[in-house]
Amino acid sequence: MVRRVAKSHVVTGNSDLVRRLNRSLVLDLIRRKGPISRADVKRITGLNFTTVTNAVTDLMAEGLVQEVGLGTSSGGRKPVLLTLNPTARYVLGCELQSAKLVVGLFDLAGHLVVRADLPMRPTDPPEAVVERIATAADQVVKKAGVRPGLVEGLGVAAPGPLDPNEGVLLTPPNLHGWQSVPLRQMLESATGLPVTVEKDGNAAALGEVWFGVGQSVQDLMLIIVDDGIGAGMTVGGRLYRGSIGGAGEIGHMTIDLDGPRCSCGNYGCLEAIASGFALGRKAQEMIRRGVHSLLAEAEEIGSAELLAAAEAGDELATDLLDECGRILGIAIANIVNLYNPELIVLAGRLAQRSDLVLDRAVELGRARAFSVLSEHVRIRRSALGERFLVAGAASLVLSELLQGPVEVRPS
Numbered sequence: 001m002v003r004r005v006a007k008s009h010v011v012t013g014n015s016d017l018v019r020r021l022n023r024s025l026v027l028d029l030i031r032r033k034g035p036i037s038r039a040d041v042k043r044i045t046g047l048n049f050t051t052v053t054n055a056v057t058d059l060m061a062e063g064l065v066q067e068v069g070l071g072t073s074s075g076g077r078k079p080v081l082l083t084l085n086p087t088a089r090y091v092l093g094c095e096l097q098s099a100k101l102v103v104g105l106f107d108l109a110g111h112l113v114v115r116a117d118l119p120m121r122p123t124d125p126p127e128a129v130v131e132r133i134a135t136a137a138d139q140v141v142k143k144a145g146v147r148p149g150l151v152e153g154l155g156v157a158a159p160g161p162l163d164p165n166e167g168v169l170l171t172p173p174n175l176h177g178w179q180s181v182p183l184r185q186m187l188e189s190a191t192g193l194p195v196t197v198e199k200d201g202n203a204a205a206l207g208e209v210w211f212g213v214g215q216s217v218q219d220l221m222l223i224i225v226d227d228g229i230g231a232g233m234t235v236g237g238r239l240y241r242g243s244i245g246g247a248g249e250i251g252h253m254t255i256d257l258d259g260p261r262c263s264c265g266n267y268g269c270l271e272a273i274a275s276g277f278a279l280g281r282k283a284q285e286m287i288r289r290g291v292h293s294l295l296a297e298a299e300e301i302g303s304a305e306l307l308a309a310a311e312a313g314d315e316l317a318t319d320l321l322d323e324c325g326r327i328l329g330i331a332i333a334n335i336v337n338l339y340n341p342e343l344i345v346l347a348g349r350l351a352q353r354s355d356l357v358l359d360r361a362v363e364l365g366r367a368r369a370f371s372v373l374s375e376h377v378r379i380r381r382s383a384l385g386e387r388f389l390v391a392g393a394a395s396l397v398l399s400e401l402l403q404g405p406v407e408v409r410p411s
Contacts, residue, residue: 025045034081062088064088090151091106093390093397096159156396201231255273328365
């Protein structure tokens with residue numbers, strides 16, 4: 001199996017650690033650049049040929065790396081090409097939201113093998129949800145026909161704020177009774193697997209770096225625009241969490257000093273004005289004032305109802321989505337000016353399914369940002385579609401597994 005080594009155990013100068021770091025370096029390069037020859041691995045990593053050969057031999061013995069044919073000769077014998085064996089190991093991802101719960105099994109290349117969509121309500125107690133996740137994890141592994149010993153861990157994308165080091169959900173505003181929940185500990189006890197818990201925006205940002213439009217991007221901001229609004233960011237190719245893990249809470253940046261009260265307790269937050277639930281509350285108010293709309297037939301109005309009504313030509317829904325895009329554009333301009341990212345990725349239903357939201361956000365974001373910065377930022381939809389969070393959750397485990405340091409030993 002592949003054992004992930006805790007970062008707190010890193011000791012500078014330890015020869016065993018150096019070997020594991022070299023192994024991780026070779027494995028990650030083969031994952032990203034394969035099929036690739038041993039000579040090119042040596043050239044790109046700067047490692048000597050013996051180190052590369054030993055690392056590849058270990059990784060092949062473990063089944064993580066495989067030979068896939070011959071490359072083009074540069075004068076001598078044709079080189080043997082190496083690639084990652086995507087079915088050598090598997091990881092589980094879990095998307096935990098107040099109204100949505102998804103568990104998926106992924107291979108090492110990030111392909112979703114089997115998924116389970118589970119019921120979830122904001123009032124469901126933590127113990128019941130943990131049992132639900134553990135049962136689903138067992139079921140998807142069995143359905144895929146995968147030996148349990150090949151599953152390396154479970155990643156969870158959850159609402160913040162949370163402590164990623166301890167895996168504790170602190171005070172998620174839309175999950176009732178979930179204050180200071182030791183989610184990682186509970187899930188490890190229930191599944192018997194190593195568990196990594198991360199804020200949903202951060203998980204989504206990492207997933208985009210691994211599998212989506214953010215590959216090879218160093219400085220990235222991902223914004224989730226759905227019933228709520230959140231974000232995650234990378235700096236220098238790594239997640240940036242801030243001093244206590246609270247970075248990326250753009251849903252709670254103040255947009256209007258006199259705006260409506262937000263679920264966080266503040267007033268005029270971006271989430272309280274431009275999220276699906278916020279727009280739904282505004283729609284209900286407009287309908288009570290006599291505005292005609294298809295939304296009047298809905299018991300509750302959120303992202304799904306707004307999108308469906310707009311697709312049917314409803315004027316109120318269309319106007320509200322336009323407003324969402326314009327307000328989001330102001331937030332994007334502020335992000336560009338403050339953070340100067342190379343890429344901004346928009347995810348979530350309102351951003352991914354509405355061209356109006358996307359177009360307005362991009363238009364106004366570029367117009368209101370400092371021009372020299374605006375000209376160099378790319379703004380794209382997530383390439384992962386509606387699975388961006390569960391894929392991001394899986395990438396939490398993959399990043400630890402494939403970028404190490406890892407220790408390879410016989411199963």
